[in-house]
Amino acid sequence: MNHLATARANTAAEQRFAPARMRRTVLEMAYAGSTVHIACAFSIIELLTVLYRSYLRYPANDPRAEGRDFLVLSKGHGVMAQYACMRELGWLDDTHVQGYFKDGSGLKGLSDSRVPGLEVTSGSLGHGFSVGVGIAMGLQRKGTDQKVYAIVGDGELNEGPIWEGALVAAHHRMDNLMVIVDKNGFQAMGTTDDVLTLGDLSAKFASFGFATLEVDGHDEAAVDAAVRRLWSSGTGKPKALIARTVKGKGVPFMESDNRWHYTRLNPQTFAEAIDALGLPGAAT
Helix, strand or coil, X not given: CCHHHHHHHHHHHHHHCCHHHHHHHHHHHHHHHCCXXXXXXXXXXXXXXXXXXXXXXXXXXXXXXXXXCEEEECCHXXXXXXXXXXXXXXXXXXXXXXXXXXXXCCCCCCCCCCCCCCCCCCCCCCHHHHHHHHHHHHHHHHCCCCCEEEEEECHHHHCHHHHHHHXXXXXXXXXXXXXXXXXXXXXXXXXXXXXXXXXXXXXXXXXXXXXXXXXXXXXXXXXXXXXXXHHCCCCCCCEEEEEECCCXXXXXXCXXXXXXXXXXXXXXXXXXXXXXXXXXXXXC
């Protein structure tokens, strides 16, 4: 492929995974289904954008291809962000978006492994990461070059299984595993500092035997560079990327307002949120 063709392909990929458009998909799904968890989907949009655009491999664009990489959404309540990526890939369409949470919809409000493209059934927080560790161990034993990315919430780090899984991953030197922490500072019932102080997450994961980096989770270029740097570190350790994010990012009246963990859209707030993205109201 010549330089011009490569540039066109890169531009097409960037347009396909435009964060504003994916946030619009989340809003459309949440409004169609009168459902919640909008803000916690918004905080991981750029993280997913970078992974799907540049790192996750799906041979023949098949979400169940044997040689695929694995994205484990341990914070399963953020699944609308992953649905938005799946729409960009053509795995979901307008019917899935407009029919979300209606009778006959196969899409749940939490990650469900029965949906092609979703690797785990999660929502009982703390468990998805351990499943990801198990997948990474299996791939390690098979000797493949497949990668596992596990996205966890910072509030989810309150759960003991996270740290049990981290110990196992470090002990077995699972250098095919990367945990990405959505560090937005909130959980369902308050700030993480109020509920259970987490301290220095980079230092914590490093003490558990992980190669760690911290990054602005909404800066796509910085996230891309950090992921690339962790994979090229050559340490033989599992990786941890601590992503500083904003809950509700992209819609100013939702940002850092924890009420949008459980608040549903009405016609007025839906229209205002769409306008805040600077995009037309109807998805394309």
